[in-house]
Amino acid sequence: xxxxxxxxxxxxxxxxxxxxxxxxxxxxxxxxxxxxxxxxxxxxxxxxxxxxxxxxxxxxxxxxxxxxxxxxxxxxxxxxxxxxxxxxxxxxxxxxxxxxxxxxxxxxxxxxxxxxxxxxxxxxxxxxxxxxxxxxxxxxxxxxxxxxxxxxxxxxxxxxxxxxxxxxxxxxxxxxxxxxxxxxxxxxxxxxxxxxxxxxxxxxxxxxxxxxxxxxxxxxxxxxxxxxxxxxxxxxxxxxxxxxxxxxxxxxxxxxxxxxxxxxxxxxxxxxxxxxxxxxxxxxxxxxxxxxxxxxxxxxxxxxxxxxxxxxxxxxxxxxxxxxxxxxxxxxxxxx
Numbered sequence: 330x331x332x333x334x335x336x337x338x339x340x341x342x343x344x345x346x347x348x349x350x351x352x353x354x355x356x357x358x359x360x361x362x363x364x365x366x367x368x369x370x371x372x373x374x375x376x377x378x379x380x381x382x383x384x385x386x387x388x389x390x391x392x393x394x395x396x397x398x399x400x401x402x403x404x405x406x407x408x409x410x411x412x413x414x415x416x417x418x419x420x421x422x423x424x425x426x427x428x429x430x431x432x433x434x435x436x437x438x439x440x441x442x443x444x445x446x447x448x449x450x451x452x453x454x455x456x457x458x459x460x461x462x463x464x465x466x467x468x469x470x471x472x473x474x475x476x477x478x479x480x481x482x483x484x485x486x487x488x489x490x491x492x493x494x495x496x497x498x499x500x501x502x503x504x505x506x507x508x509x510x511x512x513x514x515x516x517x518x519x520x521x522x523x524x525x526x527x528x529x530x531x532x533x534x535x536x537x538x539x540x541x542x543x544x545x546x547x548x549x550x551x552x553x554x555x556x557x558x559x560x561x562x563x564x565x566x567x568x569x570x571x572x573x574x575x576x577x578x579x580x581x582x583x584x585x586x587x588x589x590x591x592x593x594x595x596x597x598x599x600x601x602x603x604x605x606x607x608x609x610x611x612x613x614x615x616x617x618x619x620x621x622x623x624x625x626x627x628x629x630x631x632x633x634x635x636x637x638x639x640x641x642x643x644x645x646x647x648x649x650x651x652x653x654x655x656x657x658x659x660x661x662x663x664x665x
Contacts, residue, residue, distance in 0.1 A: 344642075345444030346573045347525070348650040350516035353436035360517040363433050364509065367422035375418025382406060382414055398544050401601055408603045409491055412498070412590065415600060419502035426505060430513075441512040443574025452572070452635075456580030459630055463623050464588045468606070471619075482594070482607040491602055495587045503582040510536045510562065511569040511578045519647055526644040529566040536562030548597040549613045557617050564624045571637045581627065 379399070383392055386404040393403035401411030430438045439445045472479055510532045518528035537559030540546065546554045565578035586600075594604035595611055631637070 344573050344647070345446060346569070346575075347444075347516065347519050347647050349436060349440035349444040350434070350520050351650050353434040353440070355434070355517070355520045359433050360514070363426075363429060363513060366429055367426040367505065367509070370425040371418035371422035375421040378417060379414040382410070395544065395596070395601075398599065398601070408601055409487060409494060412491065412600060412602050413494060416498040416502050419505050420498065423501045423505040423508075426509065426513075441508055441516065441575075443576060446574070449574065449576045452574075452576035453580040453583075455634070456568075456577040456627075456631065457584035460581040460584040460627055461588055463627055464585065465592075467619055467623055468588075468593060471608075472606075478609050479593075480607045480609065481605070483603045483605055485603075487603050488591070488605055491604070492591050495590045495602075499587045499590065500579075500583050503586050504579050506536070506539075507565060507575050507579045507582050510539075511565050512575045515566065515569060522647075523649070524644070524646045525570055525642065529563065529570060529643060533559050533562035533566050536565075543599045544597045545599065545611075545613075549611065553613045557613070557620060560617070560620065560624070564628065567628060567643065568631065570642050571632070572635060573642075577631055577635075 383399055383404065383406075386406050387393070393400040395403070399411070401408055427438050430436065430441060437445055439448070442448055514532045514535065515528040518531050519525070522528065537555045537557075540558045541551065541555065543554070565582060568577040568581065569575050589598070590600050590602045590604065592604055593606045593608055594600070594602055595608040597611065
């Protein structure tokens, strides 16, 4: 589709990203299938390698777990291999998601990214670098303010291998989550609500609830950890709405998960990796405060770099674009 031909009833389109879904198929069952199918593929097919390796290493005994997740170290599984096995299902989810958008919603996968325009790769890399730099500053501050809470965990060659694996695997994991929540579902809620704030809030809550089974939630409590995930989702949603596309959110999310995989881990982390540092004690609310500060700084920097001026992009109503019908000459929106 060519987004420059999309027009609202009273003039030119102001958001290619939010206009795009109106020109496809938007029945509830389509979004339900588009959301559930990648998770089924990842959890059924994608989990097979993990199950095979765990059975091979554990023999006939019980599978050791830690925080509800497989304990790779206890089973004697190399942590880098465990990392690949944990993230691999997201790779399948990513590609299955790509494959079903056109037949299911009658629009291109590119419309989920930014409305169908060319991918703005520069935004992905710039946001990733900025978030990585902010995360590094936070880690340095944490190391200096509480050095006894960190152990130098790994400086071997396995750290280099981990970094390379993270560069290859994490973009699929973070990319899938961003394209599903900040792309596909924000657009779906936009069609349903015809405004911007409901998609922002709804997808942030769903993003938080998706992480309810993470070991951090089990260890520190639902009401302690889920607000942090919801806030993270809110940050990514703000980036998406203000920039009219998911590229900034993809970059920041990817950088965040790469940084946590390679540079700092803890015993209750969902991703068990041989990271450079291990944090001994976790203080969830202190970390939440740090996340808020980091996120506000990041959003401010993105606003300056990309010259965001119109805050109404977060709450204005969405005008339905015209869809030319070449056979009848009428303008229709197909929600079937």
